[in-house]
Amino acid sequence: MSQSIKTLKDMLESGVNNIYNHYPKIDKLNVFPIPDGDTGTNMNLTCTNGFADLENGSFENVGDLMAKFSRGLIMSARGNSGVIFSQIIKGFANGLSGQKETSSEIWVKAFEQSKIAAYDAVMKPVEGTILTVIRETSESISKTFEENPSITEKKLWEAIIVAANISLENTPELLPVLKKVGVVDSGGFGLVKFFEGMEKFLRTKKILARSKKLEDNEGGNVEMDLDDEEFGYCTEAVVLLSADYIGTVNVKEIRSKFESFGNSSIVVVADGNILKTHTHALKPGIILETLQKYGEFEKIKVENMTLQSDKHVKGGNPSIKKGSNDGKTMTIIDSEVEKPRRLLKDTAVISVVPSKDILDYFKEELQVDYVINGGSKMNPSTKHFIKAIAEVDAKEVYILPNDSNILMAANQAKSFEKKSKVHVIPTKSVVAGMVAYLNLDKDESYKKNLVSVNKALKDLVAVSISTASRDVKLNGVNIKSGNLLTLVNEKIFASSKEISDIFKKVFDKYITPKTEIITIFQGTEATFKEVNFLKKYLDENFDVEYEIINGGQEIYKFFIAIE
Structure with missing residues (x-):
């Protein structure tokens, strides 16, 4: 392996490790104030699995190395963030194609190709995201190179880091929801950490090690859409293209067709004999039927919007x-x-x-x-x-x-x-599941069961109490970091520092003379004092039967069913 190839491989490894070191923090940069994002998890798994293909590989030149890294990322990409990141690397591969070694001029061209590939991959590019970060970084270093064509690679990468961070810090100005909740774009943050890892090796000749102790990853894999407009199946597929479509498949045509189905979050990319797609669809069967004509499926994943399973959270272990x-x-x-x-x-x-x-x-x-x-x-x-x-x-x-x-x-x-x-x-909700089951009669028809279950669920008040992760105002409720956040029937209801205030607001409003029973699942974070207050308030103010169950759930202090 030549020194140029080894240097690039070590830069990539350092970048991948830096994403791993920060992925719990990236997960936390979600909009909803309960820590449950998954962008960091997706980027970490995409990078880690993609880089694994380079571990024992042999490469003809730096372009070949980047092309194989790009292909590995495309095959293992998870979620929008992973797919777009894989396209940024594909752009690098295009810019480095056939090159025996890197240079400042080649990196400038590679970044330009990355910008093009990333924007081409998305049906409706949104500014204030990872796309903005790669575009503005590319434009900035292009200008830097024009002003100083003799700039060294080390100095150019210093300029890359400065430009990328400036762009990242500006994402809330371009995407109002980020500004509203006080966070930068999570995908852009992950990309910056990747670049910082690469630059770190180029500057020090030391690969950033994977941290042995990561920041607590309290959330994982649930994306809650504040406006309830984003729903459907997250549908991802990798198609091994048949000979007729290799090099000729029209990705823009496929994107347009997906959009005509009413889909969202559309990403379609092609690389050699691979077609990779990601979309949120109401009818995933139509998506798969559309794709099947292009070749044989190598991978299909259809699941909820969370994309990742619980097994993927801790330590980024994809097994x-x-x-x-x-x-x-x-x-x-x-x-x-x-x-x-x-x-x-x-x-x-x-x-x-x-x-x-x-x-x-x-x-x-x-x-x-x-x-x-x-x-x-x-x-x-x-x-x-x-x-x-x-x-x-x-x-x-x-x-x-x-x-x-x-x-x-x-x-x-x-x-x-x-x-x-x-x-x-x-x-x-868990309490809705309990109520539904208790109103199911296995000897009755589905039609009759649906009527009885829907009636019971209509009368149910489902309450969940958690702790907010940051300050934000949503649905007219001022939420402070560390305060309790209460959802009633999946909608934000109240927030307070004292749980006694929460209990009073919930029970005073929703316990009526028609209330028959209250079931309470106590979480791991619920204290003895809180449970005692709960019992006392119910005993002294309401003539209602209630049951407290040790639920042992994390994140939520209490799940409460008022029937």
């Missing part, structure tokens, strides 16, 4: 581990379920919960047939549901997702299932 199936939690395995399907049961119910304690309650107290522990991020994939349906092996299966972000994965599993008749009841 899927085998686990025991105790009849309560689902075994997560890569292989297909081999258990023969005989449909011996008439009816079965599958439910999703956020903790082991709530799982035990649903399984042992409620007698739910199959319970998936979705973890605090509550986002099992389509595959999880498909395997769960196979496990219950019933003629008729009800799925209670218990989170709005899981509905899409559950419905996708329904569309794939060919043996059992699957019904997805659109429960959006």
Whole structure:
């Protein structure tokens, strides 16, 4: 391996490691004030898996090295941020194509190609994002090179870091929602960290090491859209193009077709014999049908908007581990379920919960047939549901997702299932899932069950109490970092420093003479004092039956059902 190739490879490794070191922080740069973003997780997994292809590779020149890194990123790209990042690297590969070594002039051209590739990949580019950062950085260093053509690579990369940071800091001025909540763009932040890692090696000749202790990654994989306009299936596919389409596939035509379907977040890119697509679609089947004519699928992923599973959060480990199936939690395995399907049961119910304690309650107290522990991020994939349906092996299966972000994965599993008749009841909270199950009669028809369940859910007041991660004003509620944030039926209701204020506001408004019972799931962060106040306030002010259950859930102090 020549010194030029080794230098570039080490720069890339240093950049990848720097994204790993910062991915929990990137995750936290989400708009909603509960820490649950996933951009950092997506970028980390994209980079880590993409770089793995370079570990034992041999390369003809620096252009060949960058091309193989680009291809690895395209194959392992996750989410919009990962796909756009892979296109930025593809632009680098275009700029470095055929080059034996890098130079300031070549890097300027590479950045220009990156800007073009990134913008071409997106149907409707949005300024104030990672796109802006790569564009403004490219434009800035192009001007720097024009003014000083003899600038060294080290000095040019110093200018890259300055320009990228200036652009990043300005993203809130271009994207109002960022300014409103006081954060910079998360994808742009990740890109800057990648560049800083590369520059660090060029300057010091030392690869940035992966940190052994990362910042706590409290969130993971849920993107909450504030206006409830973004919904559907996150549909990603990698197509191995047939000979007729290699080099000729029209990505703009595909993007336009996706847009005509009413899709959003559209990214379509081609690289050699690979076509990579990402979109949020209401009907993923149409997307896959459209793509199939171009070749054979190598990868398909259809799931909820969270994109990542709980297994991906800690340490950025993308592997899927085998686990025991105790009849309560689902075994997560890569292989297909081999258990023969005989449909011996008439009816079965599958439910999703956020903790082991709530799982035990649903399984042992409620007698739910199959319970998936979705973890605090509550986002099992389509595959999880498909395997769960196979496990219950019933003629008729009800799925209670218990989170709005899981509905899409559950419905996708329904569309794939060919043996059992699957019904997805659109429960959006754990307490809604509990109420729905208690109003299900396995001996009744789906039509009658739907009527009784919908009536019960209409009368339910579902409350969740968490802690805000930053200051923001949303839905007319002033939210302060560290204060309690309360959602009622998935909408922001109140925020206060004292939980006593929250309890009073919620109970005084929603407990009525018609209220029959209150069920409370106590989370890991709920204190003895808070629980005592809760009991005392209910006992002294209301003649109502209530039950407090040790839920053991993270992030949310309390889940409360008022029926």
